[in-house]
Amino acid sequence: MTNESQTRRGADQAADPAAVQPPASWADGTGSEGRDLPLLRGFLGRILKSLAPAGAAGDDEPPDSMMEAATSAAAPSILNLRRKTVDDVAVTKTDIVAVPVTVSLPELVEVFREHGYSRLPVFRGDLDQPLGLVLFKDLAMKHGFAAKGPVPRFALRPLLRPLLYVPGSMPIGALLQQMQQKRIHMALVIDEYGGVDGLVTLEDLVEQVIGAIDDEHDEGEEGLWVKERPGQWLILSRAPIAQVEQEIGVKLVSGIYEEEIDTLGGLIFMLAGRVPAQGEIVTDDSGVQFEIIDADARRIKRVRARLPDMEPPKAG
Known part of the structure; x- marks a missing residue:
């Protein structure tokens, strides 16, 4: 919302x-x-x-x-x-x-x-x-x-x-x-x-x-992610982690965590140990960076995922 x-x-x-x-x-x-x-x-x-x-x-x-x-x-x-x-x-x-x-x-x-x-x-x-x-x-x-x-x-x-x-x-x-x-x-x-x-x-x-309650005033989202450029995606935090892994081509969750983490937001919460603030960057062990684009005090909403070999776009 x-x-x-x-x-x-x-x-x-x-x-x-x-x-x-x-x-x-x-x-x-x-x-x-x-x-x-x-x-x-x-x-x-x-x-x-x-x-x-x-x-x-x-x-x-x-x-x-x-x-x-x-x-x-x-x-x-x-x-x-x-x-x-x-x-x-x-x-x-x-x-x-x-x-x-x-x-x-x-x-x-x-x-x-x-x-x-x-x-x-x-x-x-x-x-x-x-x-x-x-x-x-x-x-x-x-x-x-x-x-x-x-x-x-x-x-x-x-x-x-x-x-x-x-x-x-x-x-x-x-x-x-x-x-x-x-x-x-x-x-x-x-x-x-x-x-x-x-x-x-x-x-x-x-x-x-x-869970989240959306009404007719809330802005809808087409799909769970948008590919902004090669190696970079804008993803909703509720996207299933298996689908995210398939889309970006990187294994993010393995071992005992596979059955415990269902969404991208859950993974980022686990990595940070808390709800990260908007603008914060959380890095996975694989090297994938997750930039928090939209979040409030309770949960993450949207994330920008960037592969390890991708540099952030330069301003201007």
């Missing part, structure tokens, strides 16, 4: 704007609103119950190998509800798109148009003083999709809806439960000093279980 940190889903939230509360202390990992919440009935409740450890909390058995830890952490799985925390899936503060409460109507419409989001955080002064969030749906219903004549008097504060404020250490399963109960689809990650550290949406959490 173009920026999966902030979901384009326009699901409504039946919440009172007056209920917006400033970030509180989250030292206990739940916060005052999230403490002693009843277990949900139905599908989500059964999932969370089945994932509860048999013994004391947090005594998960360690993986048999570093390879198992890397590939399992990168892959979507229902187990991620328990083993991943909010910090693992949230986007960083610098990547958050938000607007001040003093924003004008044309400016707000332009931000929605430019980024294609369905909801945006709203702050007073700076992002460390969040007030709530504004839905594009609310804005359109109140002010129309295309203003004619003079711009009407505009005040953003009456349109604000509540945000959740959560610690980075919270398991994503617990946050998913809170989002379902409170019908709030966006949360800000608060650090120990009460400042904003990141942002996570309902879609981000669901994708940790079922």
